[in-house]
Amino acid sequence: MGASAVVLCLVLQLMQEVKASVGNCIPRKTVKYQTLNVEMFVKEGLSNVSALLVDEETDRLFVGGRDVISALDLNNISRETAREHWFATQERQLECIRRGKDKIRCQNYILVLHKINDSHVYVCGTNAYHPLCDHMVIQRTKMHLQGRAEESRGKCPFEPTLKYASVFVDGAFYSATSNNFLGTEPIILRSMQNPVRTEFKTSWLKCFVGMEIVPESEFSPDGDDDKIYVFFTETAVEFEFYDKILVSRIARICKGDLGGKRLLQRRWTSFLKARLSCSVPELNFHFNIIQDIFFLRRRKWQDSIFYGIFSQQWGRLDTSAVCAYSMASIREAFSKGSYRGPITVEHSHVRWMVFRGEVPVPRPGACIDNFARNLGYNTSSDLPDKVLQFARDHPLMDGSVNPIGERPALLKRSSNYTRIVVDRVTGLDKQTYDVMFLGTDDGYLHKAFNCDGEMFIVEELQLFLSPEPVQFLQLSAKKGMLYVGALSAVVQLPVSGCQRYKHCLDCILARDPYCAWSQAAQACVLLSDQSADTKNLIQNVKYGDASSCLSVGIEIGILLNVEFHVKYLFTLGNNVHLKCVPLSNLARVVWKFNGSRIRDEDSKYLLYDGGIAIFNATAAETGFYDCLSVEKSKAKEFFITVARYALYAQQNATKQKSVGSQKENLVLKLLCAGFALLFFFLFIWNFYKGHISLPWRIRETSSKDTNADLENPELTTERSEAVRESSAVQADMS
Structure with a gap:
């Protein structure tokens, strides 16, 4: 076998292992809604939830919806503590409808909620495709808008379903959204203090998903500035392909950027962007569309990590990936990477090529630091034109930001992830684990x-x-x-x-x-x-x-005996079905009959998901059936008995019933014999006392009376007259 064949076999084996790991990455447990104990806020008037703000200092959860803002108890969100309505005017709604939008969307969707302090929240809404922002005052169980709403193009989206990003930092509002009614002018804007924005490029800055500030000035030996990082998807300009390729980007701007003096006036001088890579190279899986981002902040900003959710533009669209990025790799891409810029070739065709010439000093796109100050540049407006010109023409970095480990932290088929948060937890082993939700x-x-x-x-x-x-x-x-x-x-x-x-x-x-x-x-x-x-x-x-x-001395493989078993009666010759569900999605089921394991190849049984079938059951199948949930972890198997059945044949029950009937018949016969004997003794006693006469003696007495009457006619006549008188008296009475 040649070297190329060996390499091919190794690659195929690796692909199979990776595919298996992707396919087997299923949740260990599935908890259905009916058994999940949660608190829920559902109220009349609440619809189209469009913003959430957690305020741990005041124990409030602010919820933005259509035309309404609700304040909930952070400990129990089913309790609403305050509510404020904010409607678009009827004139504004009619104008929105005239411009071609439907009635439902021509209302005020609250999309932006940012805490300013414990008593004020910055609120923005679409306002029937005419965005407005206002300050909301919080007073214990009450809250109200100040009523000084300002037009907010570039701060809040026009379209309720459009993705956007924003942060509120030191009195300045940073936003990434569309700047026009049609949604065709994406923009990254700083407002309220020293307004600065990006240049407008039709192919840039689509689908914003997140914006975060990183305090890189803290304990910086170089006197560096804080950075604002923006995450979005856009059409790639650096790749030539028959179809438009989407790529995920991370952009960086400096918090202290004031724009240029002659060039880039009120424009970012520090705007740079780089490609976010999230792929499994050996499988040619490229996840190029970013869906969400979460910044896991640590005490030292250098230890902080960005976690992002990605999906594919082509291929398996039901597969999601989570990639994690360190601050070190992000800083390196912007501070040491090469630049790309547009070059016109072949009849106005533009290609973005790597710049191979001399880069101006100070480095274009860099924040003002001690090095720049030593050269006499104290603000961005002091920078020379050649630096600003270069920054404007070369906003794209050549290198990409690669994830930690050069591969996704998680791959999941048959799931489309939409949102992510991450919590760092210290285990009993003193190790830290980044738990993703x-x-x-x-x-x-x-x-x-x-x-x-x-x-x-x-x-x-x-x-x-x-x-x-x-x-x-x-x-x-x-x-x-x-x-x-x-x-x-x-x-x-x-x-x-x-x-x-x-x-x-x-x-x-x-x-x-x-x-x-x-x-x-x-x-x-x-x-x-x-x-x-x-x-x-x-x-x-x-x-x-x-x-x-497990107890000491017991080998791996434990049977946790259930405290009871289910009695099951069956009719001979019928099929028997016994139900059993494993303890987790990662476990399999093993059945035992009277302590012996039932094998899959045994034709008497059919093992299937959810139970076992016993065909043409006979008396030999009576006994105990145990269902064990078997789960493997690091080459060890653990057994838990989750069900136990005791099977009895129906004929056995009939025999038991027959024996019981015989006993009942015997008792009944004994009772009847006792009653008969008692009756006989009573008859003899009554006869002895003379209460009962024998039949022939009764006949003898009757005949004697008759003979006496014949011998004495007078007595017979008296008796006849007495009878007639008695009959006459009864007739008179009637």
Whole structure:
């Protein structure tokens, strides 16, 4: 076999392993809506939920909807503490309809909610395709708009369904959205202080999904500036292809950017953008459309991580990927990478080529730092024209920002992720785990993490009774709560439901960093609620090794005996069906009959999802059937008995019934014999006393009386007369 053939075999093997890992990355547990304990805010008048704002300082959750803003209790969102309506005027709605928009969209959708301080929230709405922003004043259980609404082109989208991004930083409002009614002029804008915006390019800046500030000036030895990072998707200009290729981008601007003096006046001088790479190269899986972004902030900004959800433009459109990016790789792409710029070739055809010439000093697109100040450039308006010209003509970096590990942290088929938040949790082993919470387009929430390159989904939760896309997802790490917004409802649920795991094995195999098994309480408990003494707790997030649940000396493979069994009567010759569901989606079922394992190849049985079928059952099939849930974790198998049946043949029951009937008949016969004997003794006693005469003696007495009457006629006549008198008296009385 040649070297090329060996390489090909290795590549194919790797592809199969990766495909298997993608296919097998299924949630361990599925929790349906009916068994999920959540708080929900559903109220008349609330529709088209379009913004969420978590305020941990005042214990409020602000919800923006169509024509309304609600303030909810952060501890229990079913309790609304205040409400404020904000309607578009009738004139504005009529104008919107005249311009071709439908009546429903020609209302005021609250899309922007930003906290300014404990008493003020910055609010923006579409206002029937004429965006307005205002300040909302918060006073305990009341809130009201100041009534000083200002026109907000570029701050808030015109279109309610258009994706956008914004942040509020030190009195300045940064926004990324469309700047016109038609949605054809994308813009990144700073308003309220030193207004600056991007240049307008028709192919740029489409589909904004996120904007974050990174305090890179903190403890910076170079006197660097804070950065604003923007995430979006746009049509690629650097690739030549028969079809338009979409790419995900990360753009960077400097917080202290004031624009240029002659060139780029009121335009960003620091605007640069780079491609975000999220792919599985060996499988040619390229996830080039970014759906959402989350910034996991750490105490040191250098340790912070961006997590993004990506989907494919072509291929399997039902596959989602999560990629994580370090600040080091992002900084390197912008501070050390080469630039690309447009070059006209072949009759006005433009190609974006890598710039190979000398780059001006100070570096174009860089923030003002100590190096620039030493050269006499204290603000962006001081920069020379050649630097500004270069920055304007070369906004695209050549290199891409690659994810941590050079591959996705999570790949999931048959799921379209829409929103993501990430929480960093410290386990019992003192290791930290980045737990991802992912909303889907059918109303589920996945909890997942990546441990040393292994993808693991702890559980999936059905948040809504009917499929509904997760539109918003907010995390309160302080409360340990998640807040999920769909079009018609808001849901509150804890970051973990440890109480759902009833057995030690189930708790440990879940590998949930939030949960541990308490040997003292014999329950799965929230780790953060436990005291500093953790000797009594069991957890194994990294490997899911539940060996600690077993007694010393017992080999791996435990049978947790159920306390009761189900009695099952069957008729000889019939088929018997016994139900059983494994403990998790990762477990398989093993059946045992009177302690011996039932094999798949046994033609007497049919093993299927949900149970077992016993064909043409005979008396030999009577006995005990055990259903065991078997789950494998790091080459070890763990067994839990989840069902036990005791089978009895119907004829046995008939025999038992026949024996019972014989006993009843015997008792009845004995009672009858007793009554007969008692009657006989009573008859003899009455005869002895003379209360009863024999029949022939009665006849003898009658004959004697007759003879006496014949011998004495007078007595007979007297008797006849007495009888006639008695009859006459009875006639007179009647």
